[in-house]
Amino acid sequence: MSSTEPRPPMSKADYVYSVLLEEIRTGRIPGGTALRAGEVAKRLGVSVTPVREALRRLEKDRLISYEAHHGATVVDLGxxxxxxxxxxxxxxxxxxxxxxxxxxxxxxxxxxxxxxxxxxxxxxxxxxxxxxxxxxxxxxxxxxxxxxxxxxxxxxxxxxxxxxxxxxxxxxxxxxxxxxxxxxxxxxxxxxxxxxxxxxxxxxxxxxxxxxxxxxx
Structure with a gap:
């Protein structure tokens, strides 16, 4: 592909991932914060599906963890x-x-x-x-x-x-x-x-x- 050709648009999951990654990386979402898919979806104007995909990617990055009855939580590192x-x-x-x-x-x-x-x-x-x-x-x-x-x-x-x-x-x-x-x-x-x-x-x-x-x- 030529460098002058337009890049494909960012997917909704990529968008959610990039926003949450930046917010976690810069500490705007601090460690210990619960991330509820519905609330994130509403804030970012997307459906729950891309949010869940983004959260799975963040889990692979070890930036969030899942706990029973608590859902996704930003990892609090010491x-x-x-x-x-x-x-x-x-x-x-x-x-x-x-x-x-x-x-x-x-x-x-x-x-x-x-x-x-x-x-x-x-x-x-x-x-x-x-x-x-x-x-x-x-x-x-x-x-x-x-x-x-x-x-x-x-x-x-x-x-x-x-x-x-x-x-x-x-x-x-x-x-x-x-x-x-x-x-x-x-x-x-x-x-x-x-x-x-x-x-x-x-x-x-x-x-x-x-x-x-x-x-x-």
Whole structure:
């Protein structure tokens, strides 16, 4: 299929899944919340059938569980899961940075530098609420460059597996922003010079710092 051809429309089940996934991932639906198919269907303007299909997919993702007499409930993950989440992210995104150092193109590097410049501008203007999502794009773009066949999809799966409420982002803490932007600058410099060891090390330290911040808050 040509890239210029229109994509097929999203199915209702895909729509429900994408909405619930984003709400769970960002913590807008917190752990322990019951998800009743009828209520979700009414809120999203669809029938119950696509909602049930979406809930089955979320169960496979281990984001919801089913209990007798309670139905679907968003999984409430604890401190051990939090530590594991950031540990896996550090390994996967660190490997992505290592691989990207060997294959990044000039245009891809320019794309990352443009995103970083946008983050620096937002930080200077005090628009910290924009930084978390931009950082997510920055990290995933690097992993996509390093591992386009499998690693990028795996990194997204890991990130979607654990809710990170917007208010929990370390990018909202002014004392953290400078150090995190410096980490991005270090990663960019390592990618430009093809220094795989340094790119991986900085990325791992950067992700681990985010995990430590989350555990303390």
């Amino acid at each position: 401190d051990e899961a939090l530590a594991e989440y950031y540990g896996v992210r550090a390994v996967v995104e660190g490997l992505g940075a290592r691989l990207a150092a060997a294959r990044i193109t000039a245009s891809e590097l320019a794309e990352l530098r443009e995103l970083h410049a946008s983050m620096a501008d937002d930080a200077a203007r005090g628009r910290h609420d924009r930084l978390g999502e931009q950082s997510r794009r920055f990290h995933l773009r690097i992993v996509d460059i390093g591992g386009p066949a499998f690693l990028g999809a795996h990194a997204r799966s890991v990130r979607n597996s654990f809710p990170v409420p917007a208010e929990a982002s370390l990018w909202l803490d002014e004392t953290q922003v400078k150090a995190q932007l410096e980490a991005h600058e270090g990663i960019l410099a390592a990618l430009e010079s093809g220094d795989a060891d340094t790119a991986e090390r900085i990325m791992i330290d950067h992700v681990r710092r985010a995990g430590e911040f989350r555990q303390q808050h």
